[in-house]
Amino acid sequence: LxxxxxxxxxxxxTRAFSPLLLxxxxxxxxxxxxxxxLSSPASSTEEYxxxxxxxxxxxxxxxxxxxxxxxxxxxxxxxxxxxSTGSFRYLKTLPSNQVNSRELRKVVExxxxxxxxxxxxxxxxxxFFRGAMFNMINIALSELEVVARPSRCTFSLxxxxxxxxxxxxPAMEGYKSSMATTAGPSFMDIRTPIKLPxxxxxxxxxxxxxxxxxxxxxxxxxxSNIGVGRLCPIxxxxxxxxxxxxxxxxxxxxxxxxSSWLAGTEVVGLSADLRRRTLLMETDIDTQYxxxxxxxxxxxxxxxxxxxxxxxxxxxxxxxxxxxxxxxxGFWLLREIPQGI
Numbered sequence: 475l476x477x478x479x480x481x482x483x484x485x486x487x488t489r490a491f492s493p494l495l496l497x498x499x500x501x502x503x504x505x506x507x508x509x510x511x512l513s514s515p516a517s518s519t520e521e522y523x524x525x526x527x528x529x530x531x532x533x534x535x536x537x538x539x540x541x542x543x544x545x546x547x548x549x550x551x552x553x554x555x556x557x558s559t560g561s562f563r564y565l566k567t568l569p570s571n572q573v574n575s576r577e578l579r580k581v582v583e584x585x586x587x588x589x590x591x592x593x594x595x596x597x598x599x600x601x602f603f604r605g606a607m608f609n610m611i612n613i614a615l616s617e618l619e620v621v622a623r624p625s626r627c628t629f630s631l632x633x634x635x636x637x638x639x640x641x642x643x644p645a646m647e648g649y650k651s652s653m654a655t656t657a658g659p660s661f662m663d664i665r666t667p668i669k670l671p672x673x674x675x676x677x678x679x680x681x682x683x684x685x686x687x688x689x690x691x692x693x694x695x696x697x698s699n700i701g702v703g704r705l706c707p708i709x710x711x712x713x714x715x716x717x718x719x720x721x722x723x724x725x726x727x728x729x730x731x732x733s734s735w736l737a738g739t740e741v742v743g744l745s746a747d748l749r750r751r752t753l754l755m756e757t758d759i760d761t762q763y764x765x766x767x768x769x770x771x772x773x774x775x776x777x778x779x780x781x782x783x784x785x786x787x788x789x790x791x792x793x794x795x796x797x798x799x800x801x802x803x804g805f806w807l808l809r810e811i812p813q814g815i
Contacts, residue, residue, distance in 0.1 A: 521565040522588075528561035530589070534597040534620075535631035538568075538578055538607055542639075542653035543646045550648070553581050557597070560630040560707045562589070578614040586618070601625040603632075603811060605759060624759040626742040626811055629706035635815040636787075654814060667754050667764040674735055676726035676794070679753075679766065681775040683782065684791070686717040689807055700805035701794075702737040708807075713786055719807075720782035721791035722753075729796040733804025736794065743808040744792060746776035787812065 534557045543550040548570045555564040564585050568577060582600070590596045599621045602611050608624060615622035643649055688695050690710055697705065722744055726732055739757040744765070746753050751768040753776065768776055783790050788810030793802045 519565075519567050521563070523563045525561055525563070528559045530561045530593045530595045531557040531559045532595060532598040533558040534600045535628040536582070536600050536602045536611065537604060537628075537631055537635065538573070538611060539604055542643055542650050544648040544650060549653075550646075553578060554631060554634060555582065555585050556630045556634060558630055558704075560633070563634060573610075575610050575613040578610065579617060582614065582618060596620075599623050601628050601631075603628045603759060623740070625740045626756070626759055627704075627740045628811070629809050632809065632811045632815065633707060633709065636812045639812075639815055667752070667762040670755065670763045670765055674728065674732050676724035676732065678725040680723050680725075681720070681772075681779050682723050682793075683718040683720050686713055686719050686786070687715065689719065695805070695807075699801065701801075701803045702733050703792075703794075703802065703805040703807075704737075705805075705807040706789075706809045708789070713789075717786060718782065719786060719789055719791055720779045721793060722779070723793045723795060725795055725797060727796060729794050729800070729803035733794045733802075736792075736804055736806070741792065741806055741808070743788070743790060743810050745810075746773075746780050748773060748777055748780070783810070 534555060537554045538551070540549040540551050551568045551570055551573050553564075553566045553568060556562060566581055568581075586596055597620050600615055601623045602608075603624070603626045604611070605624070612622050612624075639654060643654065644651070684695075685693075686708075687693050689705065689708055695705070724732065736757070739761070742756040742758070744753065744755055746768065748768075751773055752764055753766040753768060753772075755763040755765045757763065766772075779790070788808075790808055792804075792806045792808065794804045795802050
């Protein structure tokens with residue numbers, strides 16, 4: 475019989491919510507990498523890495539962009555492809571004169587064929603977050619049997635890029651630290667938040683926290699009990715084992731409707747603008763909704779929320795429930811795209 479674990483959602487600095495019951499996932503061995511073939515990064519190369527213990531997904535994530543490395547006097551360009559579970563990682567470098575939609579389409583087609591032959595899985599959706607490459611990527615994917623989706627819900631890809639920017643590129647000959655520094659995220663700047671539709675507003679919300687262990691293998695939260703939500707991948711070695719993940723619980727009698735809407739708009743995360751005293755919900759590639767205005771007490775709780783996100787590199791969650799004792803109609807574990815990738 476599955477073990478039922480109880481966890482409490484606690485208001486920061488105030489009373490505790492009633493506990494929620496969620497079925498725990500069975501304990502699994504941590505996956506490890508298998509390198510299939512690797513080449514020197516100084517020339518046109520390919521890398522394909524499988525990650526054991528991850529189920530292949532039909533939702534893929536793609537990036538094509540220059541990196542902070544100069545090779546033979548020119549910028550290094552890379553195509554990175556993974557899926558939402560991080561079950562594989564494919565990398566190919568491109569000469570600068572081959573950075574176009576036709577060559578990118580060839581690369582994607584090749585990977586699709588290889589994955590189909592190996593696992594019988596082809597992508598139905600390919601997400602990409604980089605607004606600067608929107609036209610080229612969109613054209614490249616338009617002739618393939620996939621849905622091209624501009625989205626910041628590219629959590630596996632962002633994690634991989636962050637690893638490469640911290641460990642791989644600085645070790646390459648020709649690395650230029652000045653090229654790696656940017657003023658902000660690579661997607662389009664968000665200016666004016668849109669008012670959340672009245673029909674989708676929650677009656678109540680609260681800042682809460684949960685142990686990081688609940689999201690790891692053996693924890694109580696997995697794909698079976700998050701409703702229409704989704705969980706971004708976590709590297710257990712990246713954070714302290716006793717860390718707490720900050721989040722927000724939204725209580726509404728329209729929990730199913732709000733959860734379905736969030737799933738359809740690809741909710742990216744929540745952020746608190748402490749200067750303007752607002753709580754913002756971000757979706758898609760460039761949309762921002764005004765969720766609530768913050769009074770003095772809420773602003774203090776929002777500050778703790780943002781500090782907790784910073785400690786865990788943007789990791790946080792949203793839970794949409796009918797009331798304090800209901801299981802979530804939608805639960806999202808999210809992570810902000812790091813700056814400078």
